[in-house]
Amino acid sequence: MSKASIIGAYNTQFGSFVKKNRETKEITDLKSIDELTYEAVQGALKDAGVEGKDIDGVWVGTCAPGLFANQEHMAALAIAADPGLRYKPATRCEDACASSSVALYDALYAVESGRCKTALVLGVEKMNLLTTKGVTHALATCSHWESEGANGMTFPGLFAEYAKGYQAQYGISDEELRKMLAHVSALGYKNGVENPLAHFGAGGPSDKMKLFTAEAVLNIPDEKNPMIAAPLRLHDCSLVTDGAAALVITTTENALAISSRVVEIAGIGHSNELLAIKDRDNMYEMIGGKRAKDLAFKEAGITIADVDLAEVHDCFTINQLLCTEALGLSKDGRAGYDYMEGKFTRDSECPVNISGGLKSKGHPVGATGASMHTLLYKQLVGEPIGVKPSKGQPEIGVTLNVGGSSATNCVSVLKRLK
Amino acid sequence: MSKASIIGAYNTQFGSFVKKNRETKEITDLKSIDELTYEAVQGALKDAGVEGKDIDGVWVGTCAPGLFANQEHMAALAIAADPGLRYKPATRCEDACASSSVALYDALYAVESGRCKTALVLGVEKMNLLTTKGVTHALATCSHWESEGANGMTFPGLFAEYAKGYQAQYGISDEELRKMLAHVSALGYKNGVENPLAHFGAGGPSDKMKLFTAEAVLNIPDEKNPMIAAPLRLHDCSLVTDGAAALVITTTENALAISSRVVEIAGIGHSNELLAIKDRDNMYEMIGGKRAKDLAFKEAGITIADVDLAEVHDCFTINQLLCTEALGLSKDGRAGYDYMEGKFTRDSECPVNISGGLKSKGHPVGATGASMHTLLYKQLVGEPIGVKPSKGQPEIGVTLNVGGSSATNCVSVLKRLK
Numbered sequence: 136m137s138k139a140s141i142i143g144a145y146n147t148q149f150g151s152f153v154k155k156n157r158e159t160k161e162i163t164d165l166k167s168i169d170e171l172t173y174e175a176v177q178g179a180l181k182d183a184g185v186e187g188k189d190i191d192g193v194w195v196g197t198c199a200p201g202l203f204a205n206q207e208h209m210a211a212l213a214i215a216a217d218p219g220l221r222y223k224p225a226t227r228c229e230d231a232c233a234s235s236s237v238a239l240y241d242a243l244y245a246v247e248s249g250r251c252k253t254a255l256v257l258g259v260e261k262m263n264l265l266t267t268k269g270v271t272h273a274l275a276t277c278s279h280w281e282s283e284g285a286n287g288m289t290f291p292g293l294f295a296e297y298a299k300g301y302q303a304q305y306g307i308s309d310e311e312l313r314k315m316l317a318h319v320s321a322l323g324y325k326n327g328v329e330n331p332l333a334h335f336g337a338g339g340p341s342d343k344m345k346l347f348t349a350e351a352v353l354n355i356p357d358e359k360n361p362m363i364a365a366p367l368r369l370h371d372c373s374l375v376t377d378g379a380a381a382l383v384i385t386t387t388e389n390a391l392a393i394s395s396r397v398v399e400i401a402g403i404g405h406s407n408e409l410l411a412i413k414d415r416d417n418m419y420e421m422i423g424g425k426r427a428k429d430l431a432f433k434e435a436g437i438t439i440a441d442v443d444l445a446e447v448h449d450c451f452t453i454n455q456l457l458c459t460e461a462l463g464l465s466k467d468g469r470a471g472y473d474y475m476e477g478k479f480t481r482d483s484e485c486p487v488n489i490s491g492g493l494k495s496k497g498h499p500v501g502a503t504g505a506s507m508h509t510l511l512y513k514q515l516v517g518e519p520i521g522v523k524p525s526k527g528q529p530e531i532g533v534t535l536n537v538g539g540s541s542a543t544n545c546v547s548v549l550k551r552l553k
Numbered sequence: 554m555s556k557a558s559i560i561g562a563y564n565t566q567f568g569s570f571v572k573k574n575r576e577t578k579e580i581t582d583l584k585s586i587d588e589l590t591y592e593a594v595q596g597a598l599k600d601a602g603v604e605g606k607d608i609d610g611v612w613v614g615t616c617a618p619g620l621f622a623n624q625e626h627m628a629a630l631a632i633a634a635d636p637g638l639r640y641k642p643a644t645r646c647e648d649a650c651a652s653s654s655v656a657l658y659d660a661l662y663a664v665e666s667g668r669c670k671t672a673l674v675l676g677v678e679k680m681n682l683l684t685t686k687g688v689t690h691a692l693a694t695c696s697h698w699e700s701e702g703a704n705g706m707t708f709p710g711l712f713a714e715y716a717k718g719y720q721a722q723y724g725i726s727d728e729e730l731r732k733m734l735a736h737v738s739a740l741g742y743k744n745g746v747e748n749p750l751a752h753f754g755a756g757g758p759s760d761k762m763k764l765f766t767a768e769a770v771l772n773i774p775d776e777k778n779p780m781i782a783a784p785l786r787l788h789d790c791s792l793v794t795d796g797a798a799a800l801v802i803t804t805t806e807n808a809l810a811i812s813s814r815v816v817e818i819a820g821i822g823h824s825n826e827l828l829a830i831k832d833r834d835n836m837y838e839m840i841g842g843k844r845a846k847d848l849a850f851k852e853a854g855i856t857i858a859d860v861d862l863a864e865v866h867d868c869f870t871i872n873q874l875l876c877t878e879a880l881g882l883s884k885d886g887r888a889g890y891d892y893m894e895g896k897f898t899r900d901s902e903c904p905v906n907i908s909g910g911l912k913s914k915g916h917p918v919g920a921t922g923a924s925m926h927t928l929l930y931k932q933l934v935g936e937p938i939g940v941k942p943s944k945g946q947p948e949i950g951v952t953l954n955v956g957g958s959s960a961t962n963c964v965s966v967l968k969r970l971k
Contacts, residue, residue: 169699201694203618208649208695211828211960221842226655229645231626237644241659247666276619282585321586405642410629411592426640542629
């Protein structure tokens, strides 16, 4: 089995691309799911220096486009982006918010099997055509509907259960947790404002409010930072975002022959935990994430000490703590303290979410995995979008992309070859 | 690249498993998507003689479970079917009504890559919780929403365009087409009534009405066979069905070592056509289906003369004509006449849809691909569910599973090894 490498990638602007009429409540689409798709596919092909005809298969990660945008069958839609893609095999994959990581993995298997030499992977989501209520419902279908969604459980509610479990396990007071989480969101806001593609970028709300320190986040008046699902507040939640990202992968052998910007997918881990949280062993650690990390690191032959940069799944600030521990960047129960001590900033040994993360870059759910891989690819080939790590050019990056309430856990180790 | 083989498969009963209260309009679920999933997964494991712990990855094909049953993230749900599946990688795939064929292909790539020795593939859909209007909307999201669904185009409407294109190309009158299509539906009804798992099985509507000849279908009064989208009538449409099917695949080497019932996936073809029908070259042939057939037959090293049995995608009767031509069982423009001449019955050289097809077995959209492969597997290992071919034990079977308006086209060649 020969490995595969990324040779090009593209991330669209992330944001809320709709116009909402306050009087009529009408929502006008300013950038459709079709447009996001075509831009990302064309951008990735161009970045990789290949054409549609060079692609042997297309994989599309998207979470719930039928609910968000009335459009299932997105794989068939994507091939219209380039005439050379017509008649190629195209497959949509979904594992909630990890949809485009699993799409990448299925593309990887096809390349490793020898069926495809070169494959295109797209992640896309158009979320803002719905009202908040509609978005909440669409996301809730990614929980176990029978035991969770149907009983009114929302995603903030599910991650609130993790927050409470984490507090109970490690004896963390409400006040202390609030401080920890404020450090996490402030770090995201600080990094994101320098990412030109971020939903909350320069001139955006977090920039205007200067939410770049935990103090600033803690000082937001309660009415502007209301409790969504205790102990999680508005500023603990990631953004509802429209966006897309795409990558071109090929055999490492071919990559080294045709490209000067080669990042190998050195190891992957994909582990699914039981969907219903009532069936989990505990609510204070990401067991599936730890398993995925072990698999990916073993395949890549690395330890966490080798990692220069990590993009992790901060759908809620509490989950950034769990991800940081799952990767082994913090000891269990210590991530909150580590963030309070200022670890994982751009100046650290291993910056976390230098892109701004889901909190600030935005979280177009099905696009998030592809976006994580895209932004790491760009960092690793020395063309960072946004902030660079202070310590110098990174060589190895890691993604931890989570689907639902960590029912899907995907870890990739990306390694620059040239 | 070593090939993969099927070593076990299971198909649930197909049907409409809800109770509808005529007064309150309330719909009660009698067999949930969870139950369908668990039954199929457990059944396939048992049929293959393996346990969950032996499975290295799970792929789930389902079309629009978020719209039909409020449940996305079906891959994470499926692993609850067996304790040994917990923490395994699980991925949902979707290409409209070809969702579980593309799930099978992604599983196949993982097996061929060496990442998985043994994989489980599930297809599932729970459609009957919605009203007809809801089902029509959910299916319309599998068309190109912007140019089709949003303008009121439905799936009967899309296939009516193919019917009209076919008539125009080959000079077929309305009356003649109606006869051709009546032969197709009668054949489905006749076969289906002997399939104990069929939605329209023994004692069902087609049995009560004895719709086993074209004459019987043509004699249905217009009010009981209304025009849905001219020239297609109610009895040209497949059924809205709840159901699931699952398969276990493994390397052929392992299959031959551990199983006495081995059917190799000898060749596959997967070709995606542009989603919007306005962008197609013509409306009288299944170009993507022909390409998929060419790829699959080339890989398997066969011609159509070698095929003993075919399951094709009769979502609408007109599409059975197009599928029959795409596989080369009929010459272009001749399938209707061939059906009128009684070809493709159980007594023919190559029976088509001996299961009853989507018209009579039923069409739980995301489950259909897995069901086609399951029923062929059972035929090829000499354990047919329903009617057997009269000419004796089949050795080679072919599936043609279509997604949407033939935007996805999947052909598999299955070959009994022992």
